Amino acid sequence: MVCAKFSRHPAETAEAYLTQGVWQQDTLCDLLDAWAEKTPDRVFVREVSGRHFTFGELSTVSRKFANALLDLGLKKGDVVAIQLPSSIEFVIAYFGVLRMGGILATMHMPYEENELRSLLEFSGAKAAICAPADDRRDRPAVMDKLRNELPDLKHVIVARGDVDGDQFHRMADMIAKASLDDIADPPSASDGALLCFTSGTSSAPKAVIHACETLLADARAYITTIDGRQDDHSMIAPPFTHIFGLECVNNALTVGSSIVPMDQFTPQAFADMLERQKPTIVYGAPAHLAATLRDNQLEGRDLSSIRHVILGGALCAPSVAREFEDHLPNGKIGILFGMTESLLVTQTDYDSSPQERHGTVGKPVTGIDVRIVDADGAPLGPGVEGALQLHGFTIMAGYLGNDAANEKAFTNDGWFDCGDTAMWDDHGNVVITGRSIDVINRGGVKINPSDIEAAISEHPDIIQVALVPMPDYVLGEKICAALTMRPGTSISVEDLSAFLADRKIAKMRRPEHVVIVDEMPMTPTKKIIKSLLCKQLFPTE
Known part of the structure; x- marks a missing residue:
């Protein structure tokens, strides 16, 4: 089980950060409860529909959800996976899992059965929280199939709406039946809280666990940098399944301001x-x-x-x-x-x-x-x-x-x-x-594409650009420009080269091939996946 592998920073490092005051001994739930006491009726999270939860409501509901998870037999240190759009239910799950001492493992919405299997198995998740079935995907059915395959996964919780089958738990029902008791063995700021995968969904995923020590220390330092205020209202487009989205939630929490998430x-x-x-x-x-x-x-x-x-x-x-x-x-x-x-x-x-x-x-x-x-x-x-x-x-x-x-x-x-x-x-x-992994090796000359991409982005008809290596028998690699264009426009490799020549880009650093694509393969956080783009453009036998 992966939570057993979580190790805090060395003792001398932790002591130094505590002495400096950059790490503190409160948790995210401690901070939520403090705002619930100070400003119980102030809205913390509002959805586009107008549905909202105040600090007081979220403190209460997350406490009930924490007790509901404990009632299922989960315990401090267990991993709970989540695959949900950014929503009030995600926020309830976030604080509920952390409040009972669990580790929340985020899984991006586009992930399907194979990706989920690898990540759930690696994390040793005891429960998985998912969205209800819709016209495109039956997520509860996928999670239930994986529950029958993976020995650690015992529970599937459906976050919103109805679901058929006694094998599922509805979040709303769990909350309605749960108590408001204090957690008997609450977590400390040094316990693992959030597990995120940085890359890879098979063989050797790169996964990171953060404790409230680092999450809150970063939020407090960052919100000061941007002059965050209690009367701010933050729109969060990055998904909550990514650390960027959740750290934006934490930023707002540190000053007691409100958020509105984008679900899609x-x-x-x-x-x-x-x-x-x-x-x-x-x-x-x-x-x-x-x-x-x-x-x-x-x-x-x-x-x-x-x-x-x-x-x-x-x-x-x-x-x-x-x-x-x-x-x-x-x-x-x-x-x-x-x-x-x-x-x-x-x-x-x-x-x-x-x-x-x-x-x-x-x-x-x-x-x-x-x-x-x-x-x-x-x-x-x-x-x-x-x-x-x-x-x-x-x-x-x-x-x-x-x-x-x-x-x-x-x-x-x-x-x-x-x-x-x-x-x-x-x-x-x-x-x-x-x-460093994006560098193109053209005949032994290492070409960093970043500044070339920036120059190409100045073209009024080009929306997105990615320079990727194109296999070449003589040079090993040449530069290929993959472009998305404004509707009704196009560009040739000759015209693109002339455009870059005007911007003083050396000839050897200009693309030698242009491919216009309808859309780029993107991560859930809107990064171009160059490795997948290369496979699409230059498939190998």
Whole structure:
């Protein structure tokens, strides 16, 4: 069972963080209960439908759900999997599982039976919370099939609506029958709380467990960085099954503000939420903005409530940020950097120049150390590309049950190597220049595609771009540009090359092949999956 593999940071490290005050001894549920006592009638989470829960209501219902889980025979340290859209039920499950001392393991909505089987087996989940059946998928049936296959999985809980079969538990029924008793053996801030998978759904998944120590420490540091306030209303587009989405929930919790989650993205739904929900803070990914702009969904909208649009999850083309910001009469766009392993660790300054806000990921949050080093581990100065490494109180203790990944991820002096290439600008901002695994090897010349993709994104007819390696008999790899275009437009490789020549991109770094695709393969958090794109474009026998 994976929870047995969870290990906290070394004792001396933990003691240092506690002494510094960056780690505290309260849990997320302690903080929820504190707001429930101070502001019981203040709305914490509101759905687009208008359905909402106050701090007081969520504190009560999550306590009942925690007792209901214990009544099933679950105990402190057990893993509970969840595959739900961002919703009130997800928030109830989040706080309910954490309150009884469980570890919530998130599983993205697109995952099907094979992916779920691997992750449920790896995590040793004792229960799984899922959405009801709909016209496309019967999730309860899939979970029940896996329950019969996996010895650890004992219970399937359906979060909303009706379900046929005595083998299922309805969340609403569980809550209605449960007591409001205090938890006899409550968790501490140092206990495992949240399990997220960073990559891989088979053989050797890379999984991370965070405790409330790191989750709350990051939220408190980050919300200060963006000047979060109690009267803020945060729209959260990243799914709650991803650490980005849940850390946005935690951000709001630290200041007692409210949230409105997006359950399923479409450009129109995104634009409607921007206008109708009147958010002051919007968390999203560059793909959300690009798709909404492509569909011309912002014209004539009243977006005056928005103060800050914060992007993460992928690199953003400055042209997309600029175009979107032009629709915000009172708002600005900024960019953060974060990972499942590190949480949210950098943020652009709201008052900095557009070039800094749109072209960098900003400066480290207070207390997080960042360095950019060469191949020998020597620190680099501004303008020189190297490996991005992190150190501080939000970084994971290590991947679960994956010694090989840990050995590769951590340096001998304890820094976490992100796998990203980056450089400093002249103002102390971090500029992400790419992923080391995305480098294209053209005849022995290593080409980082990041700046080329940024230049291509400036083309008015191009919505999304991904440069990937195209197999070549002579050079080994050539550069292929996969593009999504505005409706009714196209571009040839010659025209694209001329466009890049005007932007001083060397000929050897220009794409030698162009493929126009209807849509890119994307992760649930709207990152382009380049490995899958390569398989689609260049299938092997």
